[in-house]
Amino acid sequence: MTDLPNSLRTQPDERGHFGQFGGRYVAETLMPLILDLERHYRAAQQDNAFKAEFDDLLKNYVGRPSPLWFAQRLTEHLGGAKIYLKREDLNHTGAHKINNCIGQILLAKRMGKTKIIAETGAGQHGVATATVAALFGLPCTIFMGAVDVARQQPNVFRMKLLGAEVVAVESGAKTLKDAMNEALRHWVANVHDTFYIIGTVAGPHPYPELVRDFQSVIGDEARAQILEAEGRLPDMLIAPVGGGSNAIGLFHPFLDDESVEIVGVEAAGEGLDGKHAASLAGGRPGILHGNKTYLLQDEDGQITEAHSISAGLDYPGIGPEHSWLHEIGRVRYEPVTDAEALASFQKLTKLEGIIPALESAHAIAAAERIAPTLGKDKIIIVNCSGRGDKDIFTVADALGVSL
Amino acid sequence: MTRFAATFAKPRPALVAFITGGDGDTAANLDALVSGGADVIELGMPFTDPMADGPAIQAANLRSLAKGTTTADLFAIAAAFRQRHSDTPLVLMGYANPMTIRGPEWFADECAKAGVDGVICVDIPSEEDAELGPALRAAGVDPIRLATPTTDAARLPDVLNGAGGFLYYVSVAGITGLQQAAQASIEGAVARLKAATDLPVAVGFGVRTPEQAAQIAKVADGVVVGSAFIDIIAEHGDAAAPHVEAFTRTLADAIHSAKEIAA
Numbered sequence A: 001m002t003d004l005p006n007s008l009r010t011q012p013d014e015r016g017h018f019g020q021f022g023g024r025y026v027a028e029t030l031m032p033l034i035l036d037l038e039r040h041y042r043a044a045q046q047d048n049a050f051k052a053e054f055d056d057l058l059k060n061y062v063g064r065p066s067p068l069w070f071a072q073r074l075t076e077h078l079g080g081a082k083i084y085l086k087r088e089d090l091n092h093t094g095a096h097k098i099n100n101c102i103g104q105i106l107l108a109k110r111m112g113k114t115k116i117i118a119e120t121g122a123g124q125h126g127v128a129t130a131t132v133a134a135l136f137g138l139p140c141t142i143f144m145g146a147v148d149v150a151r152q153q154p155n156v157f158r159m160k161l162l163g164a165e166v167v168a169v170e171s172g173a174k175t176l177k178d179a180m181n182e183a184l185r186h187w188v189a190n191v192h193d194t195f196y197i198i199g200t201v202a203g204p205h206p207y208p209e210l211v212r213d214f215q216s217v218i219g220d221e222a223r224a225q226i227l228e229a230e231g232r233l234p235d236m237l238i239a240p241v242g243g244g245s246n247a248i249g250l251f252h253p254f255l256d257d258e259s260v261e262i263v264g265v266e267a268a269g270e271g272l273d274g275k276h277a278a279s280l281a282g283g284r285p286g287i288l289h290g291n292k293t294y295l296l297q298d299e300d301g302q303i304t305e306a307h308s309i310s311a312g313l314d315y316p317g318i319g320p321e322h323s324w325l326h327e328i329g330r331v332r333y334e335p336v337t338d339a340e341a342l343a344s345f346q347k348l349t350k351l352e353g354i355i356p357a358l359e360s361a362h363a364i365a366a367a368e369r370i371a372p373t374l375g376k377d378k379i380i381i382v383n384c385s386g387r388g389d390k391d392i393f394t395v396a397d398a399l400g401v402s403l
Numbered sequence B: 001m002t003r004f005a006a007t008f009a010k011p012r013p014a015l016v017a018f019i020t021g022g023d024g025d026t027a028a029n030l031d032a033l034v035s036g037g038a039d040v041i042e043l044g045m046p047f048t049d050p051m052a053d054g055p056a057i058q059a060a061n062l063r064s065l066a067k068g069t070t071t072a073d074l075f076a077i078a079a080a081f082r083q084r085h086s087d088t089p090l091v092l093m094g095y096a097n098p099m100t101i102r103g104p105e106w107f108a109d110e111c112a113k114a115g116v117d118g119v120i121c122v123d124i125p126s127e128e129d130a131e132l133g134p135a136l137r138a139a140g141v142d143p144i145r146l147a148t149p150t151t152d153a154a155r156l157p158d159v160l161n162g163a164g165g166f167l168y169y170v171s172v173a174g175i176t177g178l179q180q181a182a183q184a185s186i187e188g189a190v191a192r193l194k195a196a197t198d199l200p201v202a203v204g205f206g207v208r209t210p211e212q213a214a215q216i217a218k219v220a221d222g223v224v225v226g227s228a229f230i231d232i233i234a235e236h237g238d239a240a241a242p243h244v245e246a247f248t249r250t251l252a253d254a255i256h257s258a259k260e261i262a263a
């Protein structure tokens, strides 16, 4: 018997630790601000008006609840467990990212902050942040690695249309982790008036907790929806994991349901022997961006570059709660390669008429692998975390098609 | 008496000089700092993701890593420095991940063996002291804490608890090498800090000229200069040592005599 706590849903502890992971590893300059953010978040959690405003925006602005779609043709094609898709792709701005941004901008407003900053990789979180900043009339600066700016031009233009300033980050490797470094640097110098909307369940406490809480609407809805459709809980959940926000959002409401198997999908890029972004499969615990978690790094603790065809999974770390769920064995994490994701991207598009984000296609690929091994009486919910319109250039390129 | 205590017992403010290990000819630059009059050396451990550093020190980190600098190299540089200079306090400054990756005890022991007197870890605030502090103290290495303009009176006791060597006052809320704090705000902050601790207080971030350094030295026990040295090394590469020494001398002269002029 492992010594599991009674509930897996009570993490983190008061110091922001999920087991040995998480915490607040930031420069002293930021520490008072992070403590302040935590105080305001605790107050907001107790405030019905905050919850009411959040729910109202999710319903009327984001378009929630998102449907739980029974993917009948995919199910028949695979010949095993029934597959349901949680349609986060149908949200305003096309992914789950907006759920978190709504929550955080309400916190920013509550704290009297007048400027918004965020980091982005593919640009999905940047677009979602620029969107809520426009909605609330707050100036917004998005930090994006110069390499990503070059390869995600449509999202860069979208952010600019929404009124955001996009800063191309030239430091380091010029991708997502460097964008996060630069956002932290900017924040340190502007703590008095600036709110940093972190895009995933990473960063110093309380970010991993509050992002998870805002994203848990995914799992809360899915639970009610599957009970209504099938009269019972699912047998398995599958979600893609970059930093891990869509995944934890789906998983968290089910963590204490022992009958529900949970699978997180890491991006294995060219394969675990080559360049990849699978922090759990290929990394070790370390400290970066304010928390302790599994990281891709060398023996001296220098951070190594991640690679995935999906820019949203292309990060050398993972949220601390996932590191903990991995170590206690509650969630199983499986790798899916670029090639597998690319195949599933096309398969779902042809079978269901749904173009998934490349991130989401990683979860579909895992479902394709697992569903045929399960009986037809089993039920799997896959998080379709976003839509794939943003990825058509990448996919065309990978397929050798010129647009 | 520890090297820190001996250094700060001198009746004059100290020049605390920072350079990044493995960027340029580090051994020669360290010797130049000492012969130019620096009182305390901070040796930066390069890291891929130096979140608290401005463009100059970021670039120094990348230059060093691009040359293949390892943690073992850093300790070799430190140990050799200690062989050549028995009295000058040596501080390693850097980020949590390279310091803790082999376990805090390993790191603390290596520091002790190399003759390192203190460690500044930018991203381990007092809340996470357990990550490194106990191992350092057990090995006789001082954990040097940072106080900032955002450190309020309520936090200060926690920041000071377990601190050693000297207290590093980061005079601007920001990253290294960019803005400079107003003299009045520095004077107020140093007075508050000195009322709360017996540790010497050194002030840094954004100090680039002998004039600024002299102003700060009127009220502080030490003045930290980093990016200005890094700029010299970036410009002159492996031949930077004479330039480093000359600049060190102008800073040291200004700092060492600051309180005489004031008196």
Ligand SMILES: Cc1ncc(COP(=O)(O)O)c(C=O)c1O
Binding pocket: A095, A096, A097, A121, A122, A124, A125, A199, A200, A201, A240, A241, A242, A243, A244, A245, A246, A247, A311, A312, A313, A357, A359, A360, A385, A386, A387
């Ligand atoms: C559609 C989609 N899914 C998943 C992710 C990965 O992020 P996370 O793991 O935080 O959900 C992203 C990130 O950009 C995304 O856009």
